[in-house]
Amino acid sequence: MLGLLRQRHTLQSPQSAHILIDGQAYLSFCSNDYLGLANHPRLIAALQQSAAQYGVGSGAAHLVSGHTQLHQQLEGALAQFVNLPAALLFSTGYMANLGIVQALVSKGDTVFADKLNHASLNDAMLLSRATVKRYRHRDTVQLARLLEQTGSGRKLIVTDAVFSMDGDIAPLPDLLTLCEQHDAWLLVDDAHGFGVLGEQGRGSLSHFRIASSRIIYMATLGKAAGVFGAFVAAEQVVIDTLINHARSYIYTTASPPALAGAVLESLQLIVEGDEQRAHLQLLIAQLRNGLRGLPWALLPSDTAIQPLLIGENQAAANLAVALRERGIWLSAIRPPTVPAGTARLRITLSAAHSAADVQRLLETLDELAR
Ligand SMILES: *Cc1c(COP(=O)(O)O)cnc(C)c1O
Numbered sequence: 001m002l003g004l005l006r007q008r009h010t011l012q013s014p015q016s017a018h019i020l021i022d023g024q025a026y027l028s029f030c031s032n033d034y035l036g037l038a039n040h041p042r043l044i045a046a047l048q049q050s051a052a053q054y055g056v057g058s059g060a061a062h063l064v065s066g067h068t069q070l071h072q073q074l075e076g077a078l079a080q081f082v083n084l085p086a087a088l089l090f091s092t093g094y095m096a097n098l099g100i101v102q103a104l105v106s107k108g109d110t111v112f113a114d115k116l117n118h119a120s121l122n123d124a125m126l127l128s129r130a131t132v133k134r135y136r137h138r139d140t141v142q143l144a145r146l147l148e149q150t151g152s153g154r155k156l157i158v159t160d161a162v163f164s165m166d167g168d169i170a171p172l173p174d175l176l177t178l179c180e181q182h183d184a185w186l187l188v189d190d191a192h193g194f195g196v197l198g199e200q201g202r203g204s205l206s207h208f209r210i211a212s213s214r215i216i217y218m219a220t221l222g223k224a225a226g227v228f229g230a231f232v233a234a235e236q237v238v239i240d241t242l243i244n245h246a247r248s249y250i251y252t253t254a255s256p257p258a259l260a261g262a263v264l265e266s267l268q269l270i271v272e273g274d275e276q277r278a279h280l281q282l283l284i285a286q287l288r289n290g291l292r293g294l295p296w297a298l299l300p301s302d303t304a305i306q307p308l309l310i311g312e313n314q315a316a317a318n319l320a321v322a323l324r325e326r327g328i329w330l331s332a333i334r335p336p337t338v339p340a341g342t343a344r345l346r347i348t349l350s351a352a353h354s355a356a357d358v359q360r361l362l363e364t365l366d367e368l369a370r
Pocket of ligand 1: 091092093094095098118120160164189192220221222225229230
């Protein structure tokens with residue numbers, strides 16, 4: 001038994017720090033709801049009001065008749081929020097990545113990718129039919145060498161901003177410098193930075209204070225933003241190219257307008273969320289300090305994603321089961337999601353957690369370590 005079989009469990013409560021699964025109450029450390037907005041009363045009210053005004057289904061693709069005023073308004077607000085000229089909504093982050101890469105590069109072009117990028121970026125590269133060159137995790141020296149060896153065609157560097165299974169941050173300023181030196185574009189997937197990093201949660205570009213017409217910024221709206229969907233922000237010509245060539249944008253039904261209404265409210269909450277972000281930072285420090293004495297290594301991460309490296313698949317699975325028996329819901333992440341031999345418990349913290357919640361996790365892990 002490899003301990004690799006994937007199984008689902010049924011949630012019987014809203015997404016939150018405290019959840020109900022299969023009739024049992026758990027303290028959960030495995031959602032991406034970093035600001036605790038998924039069940040926020042203001043988002044619920046915004047969704048209800050938008051549905052009352054615009055109905056439920058969009059009924060058509062954006063380019064046919066599904067693009068409502070709420071979608072339009074949200075695209076403007078998102079572009080402004082991340083300080084880029086234009087934005088475009090996609091139904092999901094997975095589809096956004098497929099659409100962006102496929103629309104911008106093809107045969108004869110080259111995509112340069114961090115080895116630990118999200119699966120959606122990997123799939124997108126394959127679908128684009130561009131040449132793929134993967135560099136070691138965060139290794140800009142190897143990336144520079146690969147760029148030097150590449151001749152004609154368009155060049156696109158793609159990277160997670162915050163790596164989804166490791167929690168560390170890509171060296172975006174260095175990547176941007178390489179883009180300038182080699183006339184390349186930079187696709188930044190900020191699924192785990194949007195709403196959390198940077199001034200007022202404006203994301204990883206704000207975190208590093210970088211801006212460039214070479215950047216194609218993508219973020220999801222189902223994680224810190226607490227709703228659903230994704231968007232791309234970039235120069236207007238890039239957005240126009242996506243509208244005309246991104247197949248996962250063109251050939252699919254627009255997401256329900258009420259979701260756009262909810263995200264508009266979520267942007268407000270994110271801007272007002274300095275207290276939540278400060279609380280999240282305190283929890284991260286509490287967890288890292290508290291885990292120091294344990295036999296398992298914590299990966300070097302400053303973000304809400306705090307992976308505890310276990311190693312063997314079965315050991316990670318056993319630990320997750322033992323935690324569940326003690327009322328704590330955590331997922332073991334195993335290959336192929338992460339490299340073989342690096343099975344881990346991916347602890348994610350949320351502003352919805354209290355210091356007492358984190359203390360309970362620490363005490364339980366301590367008990368299991370002995
Ligand atoms: C979650 C995630 C996505 C996919 O976004 P969805 O909206 O869930 O489809 C893409 N990239 C990264 C890094 C992610 O973590």
